[in-house]
Amino acid sequence: MFKTHLIFGILAGLFFIEAFTIPNSLLFLAVVAFFSVFPDIDSYHSKIGGKVKPISFILNLLFGHRGFIHSLLFGFVIYGGTYFIFGSTWAAATFIGFGSHLLLDSFTPDGTRPLFPFRTQINGVVRSNTIVDYALFFVFLAAVVWMLF
């Protein structure tokens, strides 16, 4: 679920924020949050994919949902590109957000193939948009509130 990814991304950002010397904490969290929902751009049914349907459609056609765009390989491509242009702190922000998305997706029945193109799959039993998903959202939200105060 979009909201669960977003709040878990923010939680991951807050968890790692102390490890970096960050000129702008809010921007760091925003970058982490953006990349925590970004991988679903490979599905035009997703919230982020729906915002850029033509791009999302092409990515889905090329890579499928939870293919290359949901792989560590793609995570490293984003990391490398961001590192080259903006430096290590912002590259870390992208990877923390991206990694948080892959981690949560790996708990769903469809799972992820983080080592794409290899077929090794990691999956679980938590379905999106179910009571467990909503419960996780509120647990992560409570943890974010706890970390802020």
Ligand SMILES: [Zn+2]
């Ligand atoms: Zn996903």
